[in-house]
Amino acid sequence: MPRAPKSVLICGGGIVGLSCAYYLARDGWAVTVVERGAETADSCAQGSAGYVSPSHVIPLAAPGMVWKGLKWMLSSRSPFYIQPRLDSELLRWGWQFARSCTPEHTRRAAPLLRDLCLGGRRLFVELAAATGNAFELRTEGLLNLCQTAAGLDHEAHGLAALANELGVEARVLDARATAVLEPGVRMDIAGSVYFPIDAHLSPRKFIPALRGLLAGLGVQFHWQTSVTGWRTEGGRVTAARTANGELQADEFVLAGGSWSGGMLAGLGVRLPLQAGKGYSLTLERPRCRVTKPMILTERRVAVTPMGETLRFGGTMEISGHRDQVRPERVAQIIAAAQAFFPDFTPEDFAGIQPWFGYRPVSPDGLPYLGRFGRHPNLTAACGHAMLGVTMAPVTGLIVSEVLGGRPPSVPLELLQPDRFG
Ligand SMILES: Cc1cc2nc3c(=O)[nH]c(=O)nc-3n(C[C@H](O)[C@H](O)[C@H](O)COP(=O)(O)OP(=O)(O)OC[C@H]3O[C@@H](n4cnc5c(N)ncnc54)[C@H](O)[C@@H]3O)c2cc1C
Incomplete structure (x- = not known):
């Protein structure tokens, strides 16, 4: 039997x-x-940026993140926010996070992240075949846009260098070469790093x-x-x-x-896990045509074309599971969009209900x-x-x-x- x-x-x-x-x-x-x-x-x-991104080889707990996090905590414009509170779980998580922000941890974690993300990408291609690509998987890469020369230099010597070392192709482009890849939108940038292996999909x-x-x-x-x-x-x-x-x-x-x-x-x-709240705003009829997903690097905002729509997402807010929208954080996503894409205006985002979700963040x-x-x-x-x-x-x-x-x-x-x- x-x-x-x-x-x-x-x-x-x-x-x-x-x-x-x-x-x-x-x-x-x-x-x-x-x-x-x-x-x-x-x-x-469902409200995420929908990236399938082998380019993300650096873990969140990376060298310099502790000081950057402390600095960001003092600014309402920051992309990362920890709400200070007397919570033993949060204090323990923060301590473990700080201890993980070492070059040694990045060295060990980066190849593993690469392999997991490449594995994910390969399987999404299989799933697209199994579903008639019902979820609009597109394999056109990702652009990390940098607004300043210093930002581009930092990306080129940091993430791009490490990615190339690990066999994940990263091309450093000036503003003109970036515009050739993405001609439908005017960009106020110094340049970008292009990761051809990245992909994106419509999570909904x-x-x-x-x-x-x-x-x-x-x-x-x-x-x-x-x-x-x-x-x-x-x-x-x-x-x-x-x-x-x-x-x-x-x-x-x-x-x-x-x-x-x-x-x-x-x-x-x-x-140990903290909820990392993030927001997204989806424009149903964006005024400019964007074809590739992009990260507005200095502002940590993600931009993803999904069908006819365009989604802007960002912020990492460690403030527990509080189902509450912080307008000042959402405003920073809109401000970043305008700063990088001068043709977008706040009116483009008027009336759009911000979506939020909780990322599960280990230390x-x-x-x-x-x-x-x-x-x-x-x-x-x-x-x-x-x-x-x-x-x-x-x-x-x-x-x-x-x-x-x-x-x-x-x-x-x-x-x-x-x-x-
Ligand atoms: C703004 C934003 C943008 C993002 N962009 C990207 C991106 O571009 N690419 C990417 O790779 N990732 C992205 N992420 C991260 C990604 O969305 C999350 O890591 C992922 O969705 C987590 O999935 P999950 O299934 O682990 O958790 P969840 O989606 O939270 O699912 C957990 C489920 O468990 C259920 N549950 C909880 N408690 C119980 C219980 N006691 N009993 C039964 N069920 C329970 C919940 O209801 C929930 O449905 C983004 C996240 C955000 C917020």
Whole structure:
């Protein structure tokens, strides 16, 4: 008699949880996703910039970030903000972040980030083929626009040099050469760094496309169902507790995004994570034609063409899960757009409702990926910060490799969920 497939419960139905569901279901697992939100609810990926970006080889926790962060905290125009508060989790996270901002950490993390992001890009190309490119994947590269000569010099000697060293092509361009690549919009810049390998997609189209694939694979969903605790036996997790009863499985995947740390309550393990709030504004009928995604480097604002629309996104606000828009931060995104693209005016953004989402930010800028030592049938798939879209498919693939007992596509030592003790 054929054996029943082994079962896995994925806790969290954002882009990472859904991607895990896809690769596990393809491997023959009986997959159930439990998601707190409704089927129609938003998730962090949906309002994101939609970059699939192997160019992002430098982790958020990089040398100089502590001082830059402290300086930025004093300015309302800054792209990065930590709301000072007496919160032991935040203080511990800040301490671990500061300790990770070393050249040695960047040296170890950069090749790993490259491999994860390249893996993500490769799998997005496969997913585009599987869905008739329902999510508008475009492989036209990314431009890091620099407004000042000093900014361009910094990018050329920092990110571009490291990327080239790691085999991720980066071309330093002057303003004229940049305009040749992007002729439809006037830019006030000194130049740019062009990363031809980068890609972008429309995340609001990707999530339904992926769900369509999951439906074909028989993945089950429990919507509007919060995981509130766990049942364990001798270290193994046997069930997730929810308001609607217990959900049992052989394996469990923690994919709760920025809420993942809180979801572990009662298990005696800690996963340092902060919610990094970011905003985006989508112009339905932009006045200029932009074809490639761009980063407005000095302002840390992302610009992405998605179909006929144009999305501007940015800011990293570490202020907890506060569902509240800070107008001064949104204003900085609009100001950056005007500064780099003189033809855009504040009126272009009038009446646009800012979207916000919470990036799951680990202290060392690397995701949590792998089994928990204390609960070996619980696997972490969270903490991707600014790269959760890029890395979602490769995370799903790696989770399927881990659960299937196969060697993972990348070494997981630096990604262990227990690495902060
Ligand atoms: C402005 C902005 C721009 C971005 N741009 C990019 C980009 O261009 N490229 C890129 O790679 N990344 C980008 N990101 C980051 C990316 O969006 C995130 O890293 C990614 O979406 C995180 O996905 P996730 O599935 O881990 O988390 P989430 O999307 O937050 O999903 C977690 C899910 O878990 C559910 N959940 C939480 N608690 C429970 C519970 N107790 N029980 C059940 N379910 C629960 C939540 O409801 C949620 O649906 C951007 C983010 C922002 C904010």
